[in-house]
Amino acid sequence: MKPFAYVRPASLPEAIAAHGGRPGARYLGGGTNLVDLMKLGVERPDTLVDLTRLPLGTVEETADGGLRIGSGVRNSDLAAHPLVRSRYPVIAQALLAGASGQLRNTATTGGNLLQRTRCPYFQDVAKPCNKREPGSGCGARDGVHRDHAVLGHSPQCIATHPSDLAVALAALDAAVELQGPGGSRTVPATDFHRLPGEHPEQDTLAEPGEIITAVLLPPDAAGLPARYRKARDRASYAFALASVAAVLDLGEGRVRRVALAFGGLAHRPWRATTAEELLVGRAPTEDAVQQAVEAELALAQPLRDNAYKVALARNLACEALNTLARGPRP
Incomplete structure (x- = not known):
């Protein structure tokens, strides 16, 4: 195992400073994807910044009647939350169609959106993959690609995003709240994830060091x-x-x-x-x-x-x- 530093910050500013936007730093939520990729050698961070002690684990009503879902809310808690089930049941349906109960008990809202593709060429460091190693080629294009993309792919990458939750958020016109070295901003959920283009290694619009702090559900979609x-x-x-x-x-x-x-x-x-x-x-x-x-x-x-x-x-x-x-x- 490659040695790495482990930091457990007490506040968002401390977490952002500990990460520093460095290529070798990673934020750690539930770890259900990141730890797997570390075991495979796909991810080799030099620093893990643990977010699990930060105040990101609540679901709150917003002033306009929507919901603000903290990025640290566990998938199982989100699927069972009474306001989610009554106003935005498609969120619960998507989460319950996903991983096992054990994984839902650990996985977080923010981590769900940031999970990497399950393409076997990405997960195997012996195979070429432009997402894992830009310029190495796309092994899936001429290889095994039964599970891969039919829309929006490029010569560089044909991988698909695995999140069920992200699909529901896109249909609800949700927004993703981010905080990082440059301050806070909000991005529409439909724009947060990128198509591969020439840079499949860039999964999202998140800048280095930014943390997903919350997902915002709009009031006009409630109850539809x-x-x-x-x-x-x-x-x-x-x-x-x-x-x-x-x-x-x-x-x-x-x-x-x-x-x-x-x-x-x-x-x-x-x-x-x-x-x-x-x-x-x-x-x-x-x-x-x-x-x-x-x-x-x-x-x-x-x-x-x-x-x-x-x-x-x-x-x-x-x-x-x-x-x-x-x-x-x-």
Whole structure:
């Protein structure tokens, strides 16, 4: 094992100073992803800055009626929180569709958003990977890529982001609150994760040394009908082959508001803006829903072995939207 320093700061400023934006420093939350990558030799930090003692573990109502979720809130606590379950149930659905109960008891909200891809070429230091080692190549492109991206990928990287929570946050128009050496700022959840482009090693817009301090849920999404659906290779504890978070608000039989985000298809949660634009103002018939979803997925560029994801994502999205359009069962 490579030796590393361990720091347990007592405040956010102390944590930010301990990290210092240095390439070898890492923040530690639940450690459910970082520790695994250290064991594999993918991550080799010289300093771990433990955030678990900082006051980041609460869920609070905001003045405008939304929710502020501290980045240290455990996934299991967030999924069970009464305000989340009553106002934003799609968050609970996404979290419960994710990892095992043991992992949810440890994993944090901030860490969930910052987890790295589960691409086997990224996780194997003997394989080429531009995300792990820029310029080394993408082993997955001509290798085993059944689970990889069909949207937004680049010649440099075809990995997908593994978070279920991030997909729900994208559909809810949530925001990510950051604090770092340059002060505090807020970034829309839909923009927080990057597409790979020429720099797949940059997963997010977070600057070196910045800490996710909270996730903000907007009040206008509270209580809207929403649904999370996920397809995976086994019934539990598996990452998404494709997933979808859908929000649908109807008025007089027509779509007043719709949000659709895909997971498992791209380097980040994929907000389906083309489909949304086609549905707003229309009656959500099954034909209209299918046409809108297919228009979105026409942007897909599947590879040799993952074209099945396009049909899988289409079926998930249509099922989710059609279920919401029919309304709750009597």
